[in-house]
Amino acid sequence: MDVKEIYKDFLTIDDALSLKREDVRQNYKEYINSSAVQLLSLLDFDKHFVKAEGTKVYDEAGNEYIDFLGGYGALNVGHNNPDIINEIKKVIGLPNILQASIYNMAGVLARNLSLITPGDLKRTFFANSGAEAVEGALKLARIASGKSRIIYCLNSFHGKSFGALSVTGREKYRTPFRPLLSETYPVPFGDEKALEDALKMGDVAAFILEPIQGEGGIIVPPKGYLKKVRQLCDKYEVYLIIDEIQTGFGRTGYMFACEEEGVVPDIMCFAKSLGGGIIPIGGYITKDEIWKKAYGSIDKAFLHTSTFGGNTIACAAGIATIKYILENDLPNKAKEKGEYLLKRLNDLKEKYPIIKEVRGKGLMIGIEFKEPKGVLDFLTLGKLSEISKEYFASLVAGKLMNEYRIITAYTLNNPNVIRIEPPLTISYEEIDKLLYSLEDIFKKNSSFLSLGIESGRQIIKSFFK
Numbered sequence: 493m494d495v496k497e498i499y500k501d502f503l504t505i506d507d508a509l510s511l512k513r514e515d516v517r518q519n520y521k522e523y524i525n526s527s528a529v530q531l532l533s534l535l536d537f538d539k540h541f542v543k544a545e546g547t548k549v550y551d552e553a554g555n556e557y558i559d560f561l562g563g564y565g566a567l568n569v570g571h572n573n574p575d576i577i578n579e580i581k582k583v584i585g586l587p588n589i590l591q592a593s594i595y596n597m598a599g600v601l602a603r604n605l606s607l608i609t610p611g612d613l614k615r616t617f618f619a620n621s622g623a624e625a626v627e628g629a630l631k632l633a634r635i636a637s638g639k640s641r642i643i644y645c646l647n648s649f650h651g652k653s654f655g656a657l658s659v660t661g662r663e664k665y666r667t668p669f670r671p672l673l674s675e676t677y678p679v680p681f682g683d684e685k686a687l688e689d690a691l692k693m694g695d696v697a698a699f700i701l702e703p704i705q706g707e708g709g710i711i712v713p714p715k716g717y718l719k720k721v722r723q724l725c726d727k728y729e730v731y732l733i734i735d736e737i738q739t740g741f742g743r744t745g746y747m748f749a750c751e752e753e754g755v756v757p758d759i760m761c762f763a764k765s766l767g768g769g770i771i772p773i774g775g776y777i778t779k780d781e782i783w784k785k786a787y788g789s790i791d792k793a794f795l796h797t798s799t800f801g802g803n804t805i806a807c808a809a810g811i812a813t814i815k816y817i818l819e820n821d822l823p824n825k826a827k828e829k830g831e832y833l834l835k836r837l838n839d840l841k842e843k844y845p846i847i848k849e850v851r852g853k854g855l856m857i858g859i860e861f862k863e864p865k866g867v868l869d870f871l872t873l874g875k876l877s878e879i880s881k882e883y884f885a886s887l888v889a890g891k892l893m894n895e896y897r898i899i900t901a902y903t904l905n906n907p908n909v910i911r912i913e914p915p916l917t918i919s920y921e922e923i924d925k926l927l928y929s930l931e932d933i934f935k936k937n938s939s940f941l942s943l944g945i946e947s948g949r950q951i952i953k954s955f956f957k
Contacts, residue, residue: 511540512540512552513538513539513540513552516540517529517533517538517540536890536893536894537886537889537890537893539551539893540552541557544559544571544572545570545571545572546570546571546572546573546915546917547559547570547571547914547915547917547918547919547922548571549571549899555897556897557893557897557898557899558897558898558899558914558918558922558925558926559571559899559914559915560898560899560900560912560913560914560918560926561899561900561901561911561913561914562913562914562915563764563769564706564738564764564901564911564913565706565737565738565739565743565764565765565856565913566764566765566767566769567765567769567915568741568742568743568764568765568769568813568817568822568915568916569765569768569769569813569816569817569822569915569916569917570769570915570917571769571915572769572770573768573769573770573816575812575816576768576769576770576809576812576813576816577770579808579809579811579812579815580770580771580805580808580809580812582808583597583804583805583808584805586804587804588803588804588805589799589800589803589804591799595802595803595804595807596804597802597804597807597808597811598618598802598803598804598807600807600811601616601618601807601810601811601814602615602616602618602777604810604811604814605762605777605810605814606777608747608814608818609747609748609760609777610748610750610751610755610756610757610760611756612756612779612780613756613757613760613777613778613779614777614778614779614780614783615777615778615779615780615782615783616775616776616777616778617632617775617776617778617796617798617801618773618774618775618798618801618802618806618807619763619773619774619775619798619801620772620773620774620798620800620801620806621651621763621772621774622650622651622656622735622737622738622761622763622764622774623650623651623652623653623656623774624651624653624763624774624775624798624801625737625761625762625763625774625775625776626650626651626653626655626656626659626700626735626737626761627651627653627655627656628775628776628796629698629700629733629759629761629776629778630642630655630656630659630673630698630700630733631655631796632759632776632778632782632783632786632796633697633698633731633733633758633759634697634698635785635786635787635795636731636782636783636785636786637697637698637730637731637785639695639696639697640675640695640697641675641676641677641693641695641696641697642658642659642673642675642676642677642696642697642698642699642700643676643677643678643679643687643690643691643696643698643699643700643730644659644660644661644676644677644678644679644699644700644701645661645678645679645680645681645700645701645702645705646661646678646679646680646681647661647662647681647705647708647709647711647905647906648660648661648681648700648701648702648705648708648735649661649662649702649705649706649707649708649904649905650700650702650735650737650761652665654669654672654673655673657669657672658672658673658676659673659676659700661678661681661708661905662707662904662905665904677690677693681701681705681708681711681713682711682713682714682717684717684720684721684724687699687721687724688724688728691724691725691727691728691730692728696728696730697730697731698730698731698732698733698758698759699721699725699730699731699732699733700733700734700735701721701733701734701735702734702735702736702738702739703718703734703735703736703739703744703748703749703750703752704738704739704744704749704852704853704856705905706738706739706856706903706911707903707904707905707906708903708905708906709858709860709903709905709906709908709909710851710852710856710857710858710903710909710911711851711858712851712852712853716753718750718752718753718755719753719754719755721755722755722756722757725758731758731759731782732755732757732758732759733757733758733759733760733761733776734748734750734755734757734759734760734761735760735761736748736749736750736760736761736762737761737762737763737764737774738764738856738913739856740762740764740765740766741762741764741765741766741813741814741817741822742765742817742822742823742826742854742916743765743826743854743855743856743913743916744826744827744830744853744854744855744856745823745824745826745827745830745853745854745855746823746827746854747817747823748760749853752853758778758779758782759776759777759778759779759782760776760777760778761774761775761776762774762775762776762777763775765813766809766810766813766814767806767809767810767813768809768810768812768813768816770809771805771806771809772806773806773807773809773810775801817916820917822916822917823854823916825916825917826854826855826916827854829854829855829916829918829920829923830852830853830854830855830856830857832920832923833855833857833912833923833926833927834850834852834857836923836927837850837857837859837927837930838850840927840930840931840934843931843934844931844934845862846861846862846934846937847859847860847861847862847934848860848861848862848908852912855912855913855914855916855918856911856912856913857911857912857913858903858909858910858911858912859885859909859910859912859930860906860908860909861885861888861908861909861910862908885902885903885907885908885909885910886901886902886907888900888910888930888933889901889902889910891933891937892926892929892930892933895929895933896925896929896932896933898925898926898929900912912926
C-alpha cells in the first residue's frame with residue numbers, strides 16, 4: 493500500500509463538508525448505490541441538505557424544509573436536539589467500547605427502560621438497529637421456549653437481515669434471498685381466528701407483530717385485537733413479541749402503542765428514536781423468567797452478543813432521549829396533534845376523491861391514494877412506467893418536496909401510501925402548512941391524469957438530465 497499515492501485522492505471531513513450537490517451525487521452513485529441515486533433523482537429527491545435543527549432541514553441554497561418524515565420514526569425529538577447533544581458530551585472521554593468490563597450507562601438505560609415499559613418487562617439486550625433487535629428477540633424466543641416455529645403477519649416489516657426478513661410479510665423483499673429461516677408461518681394482520689388456527693399447529697415459540705403496521709401502509713388493527721392476541725398466546729403458551737421499533741417512545745400517543753389496550757408483551761423490540769436521532773441503538777426487553785431460561789447461567793451468558801451493543805455514547809443518548817420525552821410530555825402532545833391532523837386530513841378526503849383513506853394513531857399517519865389504473869402508462873416507456881406505478885405516492889411527495897418544501901415519503905410495502913411521521917415537537921403552524929400544501933396540490937391536480945402528467949414531465953426531465 494502506497495500511502496502517499498492514496499492520500500492524493502483521499503478526502504477529509506473538511507473536504508466532505510465543502511462538497512456540492514453534484515459531487516455528493518457522484519460519490520454515492522460511484523461507490524454506494526447508483527440505482528438509488530437514479531430513483532431519487534427522478535423526482536428531484538436527491539437534494540444536498542447541509543443543516544438540520546428541530547423540525548427543519550436546509551439545502552445548500554439555503555432553502556428551508558419542514559421534515560414530516562422524521563427518519564421513518566427515528567426523530568421523535570427532532571434533528572440535532574441540543575438537550576440530547578449536551579447530555580452526550582458529558583460521557584465523552586469515558587471508555588466507549590470495553591468488553592473486558594461492564595458498562596455503567598448500559599445498566600442505567602436498562603433500568604430506566606424497565607420503568608417506562610409495560611408491566612413486568614425487565615431484562616434488556618442492547619444492539620444497534622431494529623433488525624438486530626428482532627434477530628435477538630427471535631433467538632430468545634426459541635432458546636427460552638425450546639420450540640421452533642415463529643408466526644408472523646402478512647404485510648409486516650421487521651427488517652431485512654435474514655431472521656428479520658424471514659418474518660417480514662412482503663415477497664418483493666423475501667423472494668430474491670430464499671431459502672430464508674425455516675419454520676416461519678404468516679397469518680393475516682388483525683385476524684384472530686387465523687392466528688388461533690396457526691397456534692394450534694403446536695411447537696410455536698412466538699408470534700411477532702407490530703401494533704400498527706408501519707411499512708405496510710400505517711395499518712391499524714381492529715379494536716381489541718392486541719388484547720385477543722395476548723389471550724391466545726397465553727392459551728397456547730406462546731411468547732408474544734411486539735415490535736415497537738417504529739411505534740415506540742411516544743409516536744402513537746402512548747409511550748408504547750401496546751399500552752392503549754393494556755397489553756404486556758413477553759418480549760418487546762425497540763430502536764429508532766431511542767438514540768435521539770443521533771446515535772444508532774436498538775434492542776429488546778423481556779421478562780425476568782424468560783431471560784433466565786435463555787441466558788441465566790454462566791455457560792449461556794455470551795450465547796448472543798453485540799460488539800457495539802450497549803456502548804457508552806449510545807446508551808447516554810438513550811438516557812437523555814427518554815428524559816427529554818418524559819419532561820416534555822411528548823406522548824400526550826403527539827396524541828393531541830395527531831387527533832387534530834387526522835380530523836383535518838379526513839376533511840380533505842371528503843373533498844378530494846383522489847384520497848382513498850386516512851388512518852393512523854398519534855403522529856403516525858398514512859394517506860392512501862386510489863390506485864392509478866394505468867393512467868401513467870402513456871407518459872413514460874419501459875422502466876420509467878414501472879417506477880411511476882410502483883411509487884405513485886412519491887408523485888405527491890415529490891410535489892410536496894419541490895414546490896412546498898415539505899419532506900414526506902411513501903411506505904415500503906404499500907407505495908400508494910404517504911407516511912406522515914414528523915418529530916413529535918412539530919408545531920400546529922407547521923401542521924397547518926402541510927394541510928394547506930396538500931389541499932393546494934389536490935385543487936390543482938383533481939385527477940390522476942393531471943397529477944401524472946405534471947409529475948411525468950418531472951420524471952422525463954430528470955431522466956434525460
